[in-house]
Amino acid sequence: MRPTAGRRLAAVLTACLLAFAGSTTTAAATPTTAPGDGGLPRLDIGENYVAGISSGGYMATQLQVAFSERIAGAAVFSAGPYWCAMNDVAVALQSCAASTTPRPMPVLYETTERYEREGKIDPLANLADSRTYLFHGTLDPTVVRPVADDLAAYYRHYGVPLAYRDQLAAGHGWISPLGPVACGETSPPYLNDCSPYDAQADSLATMFGSVKAPNPGTPRGTLRTFDQDRYAVAPQPGNGDVTRTGGPAVGMGSTGYVYVPDSCARGTECAVVLALHGCQQTAEQIGDTFARNSGLNAYADTNRFVVLYPQARPDPGPAIVNPKGCWDWWGYLGPGDVDYANKLGPQMRTVMAMVDALGG
Numbered sequence: 001m002r003p004t005a006g007r008r009l010a011a012v013l014t015a016c017l018l019a020f021a022g023s024t025t026t027a028a029a030t031p032t033t034a035p036g037d038g039g040l041p042r043l044d045i046g047e048n049y050v051a052g053i054s055s056g057g058y059m060a061t062q063l064q065v066a067f068s069e070r071i072a073g074a075a076v077f078s079a080g081p082y083w084c085a086m087n088d089v090a091v092a093l094q095s096c097a098a099s100t101t102p103r104p105m106p107v108l109y110e111t112t113e114r115y116e117r118e119g120k121i122d123p124l125a126n127l128a129d130s131r132t133y134l135f136h137g138t139l140d141p142t143v144v145r146p147v148a149d150d151l152a153a154y155y156r157h158y159g160v161p162l163a164y165r166d167q168l169a170a171g172h173g174w175i176s177p178l179g180p181v182a183c184g185e186t187s188p189p190y191l192n193d194c195s196p197y198d199a200q201a202d203s204l205a206t207m208f209g210s211v212k213a214p215n216p217g218t219p220r221g222t223l224r225t226f227d228q229d230r231y232a233v234a235p236q237p238g239n240g241d242v243t244r245t246g247g248p249a250v251g252m253g254s255t256g257y258v259y260v261p262d263s264c265a266r267g268t269e270c271a272v273v274l275a276l277h278g279c280q281q282t283a284e285q286i287g288d289t290f291a292r293n294s295g296l297n298a299y300a301d302t303n304r305f306v307v308l309y310p311q312a313r314p315d316p317g318p319a320i321v322n323p324k325g326c327w328d329w330w331g332y333l334g335p336g337d338v339d340y341a342n343k344l345g346p347q348m349r350t351v352m353a354m355v356d357a358l359g360g
Contacts, residue, residue: 040226040258043306044269045359049207051075051296053174053190054143055312056276058084058096058329059351061151062341063274065112066348068126070360072271073207075133077199078140078172078278080147081154083111083341085330092330099146109157120342128159133206135199137170137192139184163206168194174278175199176295189286190278191293200295204303208271214298221261221301223291228256228311231353233346238336240346241319250346251320251328253283253311256354257291261301271305272360274351282325283311306358310351 048071052060057079064074065082084103085092094100115121132155136148148166155162171186173179177198179191204211229246236242240250247254264270277290291309300307314325322332328347331337339345 038227039230040308040354040357041260041265042357043260043264043359044267045272045306046269047072047271048274048355048360049073049075049271049305050274050276051077051203052079052274052276052278052327053077053281054079054172054278055326055329056278056281059276059327059347060274062329062345062348063351064130064132065124065127066115066121066342066345067352068122068124068130070122070352070355071130073131073133075135075203075207076151077135077174078137078143078148079151080143081105081108081151083108084147084150086111087331087338087340089330089332096147096330097143099144103147103150105150105153105157108154112158115342120339120344124158127155128161130160131207131209132160133163133165133203135165135168135170135175135203137168137172137175137184138166139169139186140172141186142172163202165199165202168197170194174281174290174294176293178293178295180293188280189289190281191290198295200299204273204296204299208303211299212302214295215301216298219297219301221259221264221297223257223259223288223297225255226258227254228252228350228354229254231350231357233349233353235333235346236336238334240333240337243319247311247350248313248315250350251312251315251322251333252347252350253313255283256311257283257288257309258358259291259297259300259307259309261304261306263301263304264306268304272308272355272358273300273305274308274310274355276310276327277312279324279326282313284313285325308354308358310354312347 050060057076080096084096173190173192179193181192183194232247235249315322331340
């Protein structure tokens with residue numbers, strides 16, 4: 001197949017991939033935070049954690065496995081095992097969203113362990129201390145149950161202390177009491193209210209060991225934008241778009257969000273929780289809806305953590321084929337994007353540079 005034809009096929013396949021049901025995205029909300037013209041604040045940061053939904057869930061697992069010396073725990077909503085797509089968008093569709101073909105778990109383990117030997121991920125022994133929450137709704141049509149079960153199996157294979165929540169009749173989405181979508185539905189903006197179940201309380205208690213009740217009133221912190229371009233690694237031929245600079249060159253937006261409780265801004269030691277949106281949840285598509293309604297910010301006020309909301313971006317190609325704004329978990333930055341799931345991946349390095357900037 002000619003490269004141009006292959007690119008067209010990849011674009012068509014990617015347009016379907018984790019697109020969440022529905023043919024259109026919601027209009028971008030008008031940001032209520034001031035336009036960001038600066039970097040992240042330098043804070044007193046202790047531990048780092050990561051959470052994500054769907055493509056963001058795959059990205060969360062990649063960060064957890066690759067940087068296990070720095071990531072203390074994870075919360076993953078509706079995703080499958082590490083390196084599931086095996087650098088192939090067709091595999092991602094057939095094995096890691098649907099379950100048309102089974103996931104070759106021995107191959108995934110072999111690749112994981114090869115990355116460890118090559119120094120591309122931190123020692124796997126660290127995962128035995130990585131407290132992890134995994135959620136999969138029984139009504140999820142986008143990432144089906146066997147895929148999530150294999151992520152649970154992957155975690156157990158490496159001794160991860162795991163809390164697997166798989167009984168709630170939820171659709172495909174991030175579970176939050178601030179979500180406008182009914183629990184069992186799968187529709188934009190993919191923020192599902194499954195009250196009285198509180199996924200933030202459950203996931204944070206799993207990662208932290210315990211959690212205090214959220215702030216029920218006026219936020220005691222600030223949700224602001226920041227310039228992602230200054231943290232983006234440079235693209236390389238075949239691995240990103242060399243005609244661009246900053247975040248867009250590696251499939252990310254130029255603007256991200258961060259929520260900083262007042263206590264953290266005043267110098268109290270705080271943790272960082274990376275919160276990774278899913279496909280069709282980027283700033284270009286829904287504004288700050290995910291960052292404002294994730295349900296994490298109210299817990300940040302009372303539990304001394306900062307919430308970092310990095311942003312991917314939709315891109316129809318031709319250099320980067322990612323029309324739905326997913327995170328890079330199958331190598332969409334080009335034929336040279338073979339290390340997308342380990343420490344060398346451009347998006348992996350960019351997100352961790354943001355954690356570095358905060359002091360994490």
